[in-house]
Amino acid sequence: MKKLESREDIEHLVNSFYTKVIKDETISFFFNDVAKVDWNKHLPKMYSFWESILFGQMSYKGNPMAVHFPINEMQAMEKRHFDQWLELWKQTIEENFVGKNADMAIYKSENIAKLMAYKMEMARKL
Ligand code: HEM
Numbered sequence: 001m002k003k004l005e006s007r008e009d010i011e012h013l014v015n016s017f018y019t020k021v022i023k024d025e026t027i028s029f030f031f032n033d034v035a036k037v038d039w040n041k042h043l044p045k046m047y048s049f050w051e052s053i054l055f056g057q058m059s060y061k062g063n064p065m066a067v068h069f070p071i072n073e074m075q076a077m078e079k080r081h082f083d084q085w086l087e088l089w090k091q092t093i094e095e096n097f098v099g100k101n102a103d104m105a106i107y108k109s110e111n112i113a114k115l116m117a118y119k120m121e122m123a124r125k126l
Helices: 007-021 028-034 039-055 068-074 079-096 100-125
Strands: none
Touching: 007 028, 007 039, 007 079, 028 068, 039 100, 068 100, 079 100
């Protein structure tokens, strides 16, 4: 199995992940129906996001938390949704990659998802 070490690897990882996401019973509707994602715009952002996290490229310039609040307002993003997101992310990594960066991609996603789930829950209580 391969190490996660290039932009090309990240593109493959992200594409494979969203192939699972858009078919998933628990979370696909956020992407397909709630946010109606423009994949031509979303995918390159995700490549840059992970490239910045894993390789320190700083090619991602956005605010990953902020974009989820309006989605959460339209449709509550709950812990079970984040758990499923993480499950698919881990599955995709484990099916394709090994090594330090692969472990880091899982570790970082768990931390971000935990914080994001908390922020979404707090926002719903305001
Ligand atoms: C239930 C879990 C999640 C759902 C349903 C979800 C859904 C979405 C949707 C619909 C978008 C907007 C796409 C668009 O129209 O441009 C988005 C953007 C994004 N998401 Fe998530 N997301 C989830 C969890 C996460 C997690 C855990 C991370 C990070 C590890 C993450 C990182 C991002 C980033 C970086 C963007 C792009 C932000 C930008 O536009 O700059 N998401 N997400």
